[in-house]
Amino acid sequence: MTGAGRGLGLAYARALGAAGAAVVVNDVDEASAAEAVAAVEAAGGRAVAEPGAVGPSDVADALVKRAVAAFGRLDALVTNAGVLRDRILWKLTDDQFDEVVAVHLRGTFTCVRAAVRQLRAQGDGGRIITVGSPAGQRGNPGQTGYAAAKAAIVGMMRTWALECARDRITVNAVVPVAATAMTATIPAFAPHVTAWRERGVPLPDHLRAGAGFGTAEDAAGLVVFLASAASGEITGQAIGIGGDRLTLWTHPAETVAAYRTGGWDADGIAGVWQPMFAPAAQPVGIPLPAEPPA
Numbered sequence: 001m002t003g004a005g006r007g008l009g010l011a012y013a014r015a016l017g018a019a020g021a022a023v024v025v026n027d028v029d030e031a032s033a034a035e036a037v038a039a040v041e042a043a044g045g046r047a048v049a050e051p052g053a054v055g056p057s058d059v060a061d062a063l064v065k066r067a068v069a070a071f072g073r074l075d076a077l078v079t080n081a082g083v084l085r086d087r088i089l090w091k092l093t094d095d096q097f098d099e100v101v102a103v104h105l106r107g108t109f110t111c112v113r114a115a116v117r118q119l120r121a122q123g124d125g126g127r128i129i130t131v132g133s134p135a136g137q138r139g140n141p142g143q144t145g146y147a148a149a150k151a152a153i154v155g156m157m158r159t160w161a162l163e164c165a166r167d168r169i170t171v172n173a174v175v176p177v178a179a180t181a182m183t184a185t186i187p188a189f190a191p192h193v194t195a196w197r198e199r200g201v202p203l204p205d206h207l208r209a210g211a212g213f214g215t216a217e218d219a220a221g222l223v224v225f226l227a228s229a230a231s232g233e234i235t236g237q238a239i240g241i242g243g244d245r246l247t248l249w250t251h252p253a254e255t256v257a258a259y260r261t262g263g264w265d266a267d268g269i270a271g272v273w274q275p276m277f278a279p280a281a282q283p284v285g286i287p288l289p290a291e292p293p294a
Contacts, residue, residue: 001025002054002063002111003081005032007180008131008216010039012078015220016227017045022071026063026081028053046071054081054107060114068118076127076227077115079108079153086142100145108153112171116164125168127227130157132173132238137249139284154238158251161236170235172226175249176219177212177242179203188288189213207243211289214243222246255280 001016003009005027013023017040025040025047027033033049040047050066052059067074082104085096112128119126135143136150153173160171177183179193195201196215207213222241225231240247258272 001078001080002107003027003079005029005036008176008178008219009078009080010036011178011216011220012080012223013040013047014043014045015217015224016078017041017047018043019224019228020045021076021227022046023048024063024067024070025049026054027051028081053103054079054111055102057110057114060107060110063111064114064118073122074115074118074126076129077111078129078131078223078227079111080131081107082131082146082149084143084146086146087144088142089144092144097145101149104146104149105152109156112156112160116160116167116169119169120167123167125232126170127231128157128160128164128169128171129223129226130154130171130173132157132175134175134177134240134286137175137238138286140286157238158236165235168232170226170231172231172234172236173238174219174222174226175238175240175247176222177240178214178216178219180216183213203243207289209244211287212240212242212245212247213289218243255282 001009001013001023004013004025009027013025013036017023023040023045025033025036027036028051030049030051033051037047037049048066048070050063052062054060064074083100085100087093087096108130112130115126115128130153132154133146133150135147136154139147157171157173164171179189179196183189183193192203192207196203203214219241222239226234238249240249256277258276260268
């Protein structure tokens with residue numbers, strides 16, 4: 001489990017431990033990883049820490065080796081680690097973009113590659129659970145690197161689901177929405193997240209049901225399910241979870257098609273766009289939750 005020191009990753013690790021899994025806890029912060037191990041053990045699970053910044057192949061290889069050395073084998077991988085460096089496009093620097101892509105995208109790639117190599121060697125299947133985001137599915141202002149990486153993770157997941165099927169390794173993506181340090185910066189969510197975190201005020205129903213926005217613990221059940229035997233026939237899917245809502249994201253699909261003998265020039269496209277294509281144009285951006293009537 002990468003990025004398991006806090007937030008969603010910690011909730012996933014604790015839930016997996018409580019369900020009987022032995023967990024290798026990874027986090028860039030060594031102290032957070034150690035605290036997460038203690039939290040998993042307090043919930044009745046077994047855990048060891050393997051801190052490090054994901055991205056480099058040697059970190060990914062170390063995580064897999066730690067699982068085998070500590071618990072004898074590897075059964076599932078959850079790639080949760082990530083960072084935010086939110087900036088509007090024209091203010092985003094090369095280093096900020098590269099850092100987000102290195103952790104989210106390269107970190108997912110190297111860790112999944114190392115895990116699949118081990119699972120194939122073991123020869124009895126396994127589970128890969130990657131982590132996407134609504135920002136990767138629909139876009140979000142200020143999140144060029146994050147949205148790009150999350151969209152690419154879902155694209156890689158679909159490819160890996162095909163490549164790993166013969167070895168009975170399922171590959172899916174969780175698309176969570178939860179009250180974390182990342183979502184606390186979104187104005188529509190911020191006051192509710194603050195009230196919940198600082199005063200224990202429950203998240204309101206219009207967020208939990210209407211926006212599918214809940215706590216990190218609300219999202220953990222999906223990870224446990226995808227790591228279990230019950231999900232053995234599920235692969236290649238992007239599954240949303242948050243608050244009271246469970247969803248299945250569609251794969252990109254053509255919604256309108258037109259044909260013209262000899263092909264299309266600009267004038268021909270202009271002639272069909274408004275009557276045929278404009279009504280099916282797709283929305284972008286993450287819908288903000290509507291406040292209930294006063």
